[in-house]
Amino acid sequence: xxxxxxxxxxxxxxxxxxxxxxxxxxxxxxxxxxxxxxxxxxxxxxxxxxxxxxxxxxxxxxxxxxxxxxxxxxxxxxxxxxxxxxxxxxxxxxxxxxxxxxxxxxxxxxxxxxxxxxxxxxxxxxxxxxxxxxxxxxxxxxxxxxxxxxxxxxxxxxxxxxxxxxxxxxxxxxxxxxxxxxxxxxxxxxxxxxxxxxxxxxxxxxxxxxxxxxxxxxxxxxxxxxxxxxxxxxxxxxxxxxxxxxx
Amino acid sequence: xxxxxxxxxxxxxxxxxxxxxxxxxxxxxxxxxxxxxxxxxxxxxxxxxxxxxxxxxxxxxxxxxxxxxxxxxxxxxxxxxxxxxxxxxxxxxxxxxxxxxxxxxxxxxxxxxxxxxxxxxxxxxxxxxxxxxxxxxxxxxxxxxxxxxxxxxxxxxxxxxxxxxxxxxxxxxxxxxxxxxxxxxxxxxxxxxxxxxxxxxxxxxxxxxxxxxxxxxxxxxxxxxxxxxxxxxxxxxxxxxxxxxxxxxxxxxxxxxxxxxxxxxxxxxxxxxxxxxxxxxxxxxxxxxxxxxxxxxxxxxxxxxxxxxxxxxxxxxxxxxxxxxxxxxxxxxxxxxxxxxxxxxxxxxxxxxxxxxxxxxxxxxxxxxxxxxxxxxxxxxxxxxxxxxxxxxxxxxxxxxxxxxx
Ligand SMILES: Nc1ncnc2c1ncn2[C@@H]1O[C@H](COP(=O)(O)OP(=O)(O)OP(=O)(O)O)[C@@H](O)[C@H]1O
Ligand SMILES: [Mg+2]
Numbered sequence: 001x002x003x004x005x006x007x008x009x010x011x012x013x014x015x016x017x018x019x020x021x022x023x024x025x026x027x028x029x030x031x032x033x034x035x036x037x038x039x040x041x042x043x044x045x046x047x048x049x050x051x052x053x054x055x056x057x058x059x060x061x062x063x064x065x066x067x068x069x070x071x072x073x074x075x076x077x078x079x080x081x082x083x084x085x086x087x088x089x090x091x092x093x094x095x096x097x098x099x100x101x102x103x104x105x106x107x108x109x110x111x112x113x114x115x116x117x118x119x120x121x122x123x124x125x126x127x128x129x130x131x132x133x134x135x136x137x138x139x140x141x142x143x144x145x146x147x148x149x150x151x152x153x154x155x156x157x158x159x160x161x162x163x164x165x166x167x168x169x170x171x172x173x174x175x176x177x178x179x180x181x182x183x184x185x186x187x188x189x190x191x192x193x194x195x196x197x198x199x200x201x202x203x204x205x206x207x208x209x210x211x212x213x214x215x216x217x218x219x220x221x222x223x224x225x226x227x228x229x230x231x232x233x234x235x236x237x238x239x240x241x242x243x244x245x246x247x
Numbered sequence: 248x249x250x251x252x253x254x255x256x257x258x259x260x261x262x263x264x265x266x267x268x269x270x271x272x273x274x275x276x277x278x279x280x281x282x283x284x285x286x287x288x289x290x291x292x293x294x295x296x297x298x299x300x301x302x303x304x305x306x307x308x309x310x311x312x313x314x315x316x317x318x319x320x321x322x323x324x325x326x327x328x329x330x331x332x333x334x335x336x337x338x339x340x341x342x343x344x345x346x347x348x349x350x351x352x353x354x355x356x357x358x359x360x361x362x363x364x365x366x367x368x369x370x371x372x373x374x375x376x377x378x379x380x381x382x383x384x385x386x387x388x389x390x391x392x393x394x395x396x397x398x399x400x401x402x403x404x405x406x407x408x409x410x411x412x413x414x415x416x417x418x419x420x421x422x423x424x425x426x427x428x429x430x431x432x433x434x435x436x437x438x439x440x441x442x443x444x445x446x447x448x449x450x451x452x453x454x455x456x457x458x459x460x461x462x463x464x465x466x467x468x469x470x471x472x473x474x475x476x477x478x479x480x481x482x483x484x485x486x487x488x489x490x491x492x493x494x495x496x497x498x499x500x501x502x503x504x505x506x507x508x509x510x511x512x513x514x515x516x517x518x519x520x521x522x523x524x525x526x527x528x529x530x531x532x533x534x535x536x537x538x539x540x541x542x543x544x545x546x547x548x549x550x551x552x553x554x555x556x557x558x559x560x561x562x563x564x565x566x567x568x569x570x571x572x573x574x575x576x577x578x579x580x581x582x583x584x585x586x587x588x589x590x591x592x593x594x595x596x597x598x599x600x601x602x603x604x605x606x607x608x609x610x611x612x613x614x615x616x617x618x619x620x621x622x623x624x625x626x627x628x629x630x631x632x633x634x635x636x637x638x639x640x641x642x643x644x645x646x647x648x649x650x651x652x653x
Contacts, residue, residue, distance in 0.1 A: 058566055058647040079570050085646075086568020097563050097650060101263050111567040113256060116249040159567070 278542025279593025371460025562649025582634025
């Protein structure tokens with residue numbers, strides 16, 4: 001069996017607000033192996049985003065350990081974490097987090113601007129490719145305010161792909177998409193997963209979970225269920241079954 | 248490569264945030280421009296006083312009867328009769344540091360030509376006076392030493408006198424005029440000099456041989472002043488010392504007695520008036536510093552507020568792999584670009600305002616290099632610091648905390 005790319009042990013995250021302490025994560029442990037496609041489910045407020053932020057090296061746990069590719073994240077410097085985020089991780093935010101007044105292509109190029117190994121021609125080329133993959137080849141120069149919610153979400157997805165990450169962390173990446181587009185995106189993710197990219201996908205929708213090989217269900221900051229999916233559906237097939245003139 | 252990318256990001260951000268950029272620049276522009284313009288006014292007036300005084304002859308030395316005016320009361324110079332022609336002769340004979348010298352007697356009265364008359368002043372001098380004061384004649388010629396010896400009734404008049412007693416534009420040279428009813432032949436007209444810095448009309452004068460003025464107009468034996476010019480500006484202070492000792496000897500003053508005259512070089516006069524305009528400059532510097540401070544606070548505010556606003560942006564940049572140093576460098580480049588551009592625009596505006604003040608308000612101005620350097624430096628440093636400091640704070644946050652920032 002392949003090695004664990006993510007290994008968390010007794011992960012806790014507390015938020016202090018004045019005198020009150022919110023226990024967003026109450027001690028979570030699991031491994032995600034290289035090449036897995038995991039969906040994280042759970043009701044609103046169960047701690048999915050909090051966990052994903054920690055997995056994405058954007059936030060630090062209050063206690064517990066997180067090892068990424070065998071390295072304890074706690075031991076890494078801020079610069080090393082930045083490099084990991086830049087080169088290894090593709091993160092899709094629940095709230096997209098696009099740069100305002102900036103075109104789609106420039107938003108997608110952003111991670112590569114912080115990677116001096118990528119030339120400006122290559123940067124542009126890869127950004128266009130990523131946008132074409134999410135079906136926005138015609139919207140390269142539209143700014144955030146000129147794009148629909150779903151289109152903005154797809155720009156955010158393209159941005160997570162542009163650095164050829166080894167691991168994609170998606171927080172409700174299809175939350176704002178219609179069935180057809182979300183299946184298109186899921187089939188893209190399945191394809192990337194086949195190429196060996198590890199995907200951790202937070203979702204509310206049970207049918208999205210059927211495209212993944214494993215599902216972890218959170219409740220009130222604790223793991224409720226963690227099960228393998230023996231019957232992984234192909235998003236491409238499901239897409240073909242949809243009535244043609246959906247949009 | 249990395250720097251080039253950051254430079255691109257920074258210029259992009261500047262263009263995207265036009266209003267913020269303009270407001271920040273405005274603070275810098277106004278700060279820099281007002282400092283330059285105000286100091287130009289201060290320096291200008293100082294310089295104009297200096298040039299006026301040196302135009303009077305920077306080597307010039309004046310000797311007046313009576314003790315020094317500075318500090319303490321003294322008698323009216325006109326009632327002091329201690330300065331005499333023999334003093335003048337002693338000076339002329341003994342001093343080695345003077346190139347020219349003249350006795351001076353002065354009086355007031357009416358200049359009359361037919362039915363035109365005009366109140367003016369008459370100065371009795373010798374021909375060397377023109378060289379001491381560095382003035383020339385626009386027509387005619389100066390009276391000669393021989394005319395001084397014979398107390399000839401000849402006069403040189405200034406343009407204001409000409410305008411008032413020859414209103415029809417006749418040629419004054421060769422005409423007869425009267426000063427306090429004594430007839431004089433006009434033999435020359437002084438070059439026009441206009442008003443000096445102190446508002447005196449330098450053309451409202453009549454010059455005649457001092458002998459003539461002493462005998463015929465004032466009926467006195469003493470002199471009001473002795474004017475001289477030192478061989479050079481550098482020698483002027485020594486000449487002052489030399490003249491003092493000659494005069495003390497002349498006046499037979501013992502060591503315990505104070506001078507009954509005072510000798511002053513132009514240099515002293517310059518420093519007296521310069522210190523007055525120094526006050527003006529200090530005042531203007533104070534006002535300019537305040538505007539610089541206000542400009543600085545403006546820059547600080549906008550930079551600070553905008554970085555707070557942009558904390559989310561900083562969070563995102565860090566989330567996609569921007570290092571703290573990348574973020575800092577971006578904001579530093581932005582701040583430098585804005586501050587330098589603002590500073591340059593401020594210098595241009597300041598220089599423009601200075602030209603405007605000079606041309607349309609007719610105030611003398613002189614742009615001081617130090618005002619450009621200081622104001623530019625202060626604004627640039629303020630702009631850069633307050634662009635950098637909040638960015639440093641934001642880039643120390645965890646990406647998610649910065650992203651969550653409201
Ligand atoms: N920065 C914060 N400060 C205080 N409390 C927080 C913070 N972030 C999250 N929480 C709390 O932690 C809990 C989990 O939040 P989280 O965003 O992880 O939920 P979620 O599972 O992603 O929900 P949703 O499905 O609505 O996105 C919530 O109760 C939330 O109020
Ligand atoms: Mg969430």
